[in-house]
Amino acid sequence: MTYDASVTVPHWATCVMSALSKGSTTTITEGGGENNADITYSFEQPVPIPSYLFALAIGELSSKDISKRCRVWSEPSMVESVAYEFSQVEEFVKVAEELTLPYQWERYDILCLPPSFPYGGMEYVEQFVFWCLILCLYHVLTTFFLLNQFSSYATYIRNPCLTFVTPTLLAGDRSLADVVAHEAAHSWSGNLVTNETWEHFWLNEGWTIFLQRKIMTKIHKDQKFFDFDAIGGWEHLKDSVNEMPDEYTMLIPKLGDGDPDDAFSSVPYEKGFNLLYSLERMVGIAAFAKFTKAYFNEFKFGVISSQAFRDFFDDFFNNHYANQFDWETWLHKPGMPEKPDFDRTLSAACESLADSWVAVEGDAAKVPKVDISKWSTSQKICFLDSLLAKCSDIRKPLSLETVSLMKDAYQMNETHNSEVLHRFCMISVAAGDEAIIPVVIRFITTQGRMKFVRPLYKSLFASSMGKDIAVKTYLKHRDFYHPVCAKMLAKDLELDADGIAKKKSDKFQKKMRRLLFIGALSAAVAAIGVGLFRGKKR
DSSP states (O other), rough: OOEOOOOOOTTTTTEEBBBBBEEEEEEEOOOOGGGGEEEEEEEEEEEEOOOOOOOOEEEEEEESSSSSSSEEEEEEGHHHHHHHHTHHHHHHHHHHHHHOOOOSSSSEEEOOOOOOSSSSSSSSSSSSOOOTTTOHHHHHHHHEEEHHHGGGOOOOOOOOOOEEEGGOOOOOTTTTTTHHHHHHHTTTTTEEEEEEEEETTHHHHHHHHHHHHHHHHHHTTTTTTHHHHHHHHHHHHHHHHHHOGGGGSSSOOOTTOOOOHOOOSIIIIHHHHHHHHHHHHHHHHHHHHHHHHHHHHHTTEEOOOOHHHHHHHHTTTTTTTTTTSHHHHHHHHOSOOOOOOOOOTTTTHHHHHHHHHHHTTTTTGGOOOOOTTTTOHHHHHHHHHHHHHHHHTTOOOOOOOHHHHHHHHGOOOOOOOHHHHHHHHHHHHHHGGGGHHHHHHHHHHOOHHHHHHHHHHHHHHHHTHHHHHHHHHHHHHGGOOOOOHHHHHHTTTBBBEEEEESOOOOOHHHHHHHHHHHHHHHHHHTTOTTTOOOOOOO
């Protein structure tokens, strides 16, 4: 659809929509001055979009231009930090254009949302605003977005040219900006070419992860980065597959009529990516690059199903590979696909350090003498993800003594990087480190990103030291969280809608506590879903 719109707001507010701004007019109410004025904003969206990409936001914001077509918006006190953190966005868009087609939406702007925003990012068409300190429109508006876009199946809710991002990306060093690369990629996969139904969601997210990794590989100027990032994604996929029922681990899942939030995982992202990666390896990088451009050109401004994608692939390559690729297994078989032979050059040192820390077992003499102070955030995340995965594989957390030694070595409990802090908190809670509890509580009550808060609440709830703390913390702060986040946290903590514990038998309680404890280590990796992923993400 295309559309025009006019929106009238109070004088202190700004309105933006999933459309191009056509200006504004100010109307002074009778007998009033500037403080009694209303502003009417006009918009036009001339590019056809699916209806779920329609969005609107209102609030008190400041903005700063990054380039002629890119601008950031945020609360006035944050705008300089936001502009610094996302200063590479024009580069991301340019690289995506090289991979696909010229950008179709004219503007690409970014809004940094309030801390309680439950997702990593949301991509929308054109400008945007938000946060109103006076009227607290946040919950009303984002609830509208979620319902309007069936966002339960998306880590990031998608609309062209307008990306909403979480302030948890503000690490101060641009190290988490690949979430913006993910959202920029959605301008082609998801917005320009859209999955026909939610069963084919992998065509949105698998392609977006593929393009995101291509973009960041170009930005890092190192071809090995592509596989380095994909290795982390593979681990997240493994954990999702282990936790989800079979019907939700197929690329074309059986969604049924259950709660859509229960079906969400990294499967459409990472399993979808690995399907595309396998096709690229089969036909060659150069040939697949030509196919990528042809695909987006063929299906632009339309929807696509998995069968249509398969047919187009076979036609493009004249059926040369028709009998060489097992489409039925990839699309319809549950579980993990065949593991690619990733280049582990960049991950080897991270994985080796994780092995060394597992072997420490509380002995200070065994602490690795590896200086990671100059490691990139991606390397630190890879190290922590490897450590979480190894502990999950052996079904044994690090000892409390080992975690204390790691604190002394790296001070990760003091970091302002949300991705690193989240993972270290997961490791520490699993070890029974009571000293980390204030850090965890502060982290989960000052931001509401589900990628972080759900695994940490679940880990606390599964621990002997933190079950009551998790429940009390949630009940005290649940009004801070977005309604979708609050609903999922209540389910994780076995509470009903009124915050009252659901009754279960003692035997069932003990069994669930054991399962939760075993799953707590892998929950972090599974929830991390996309993007930095370190991510999407949910």
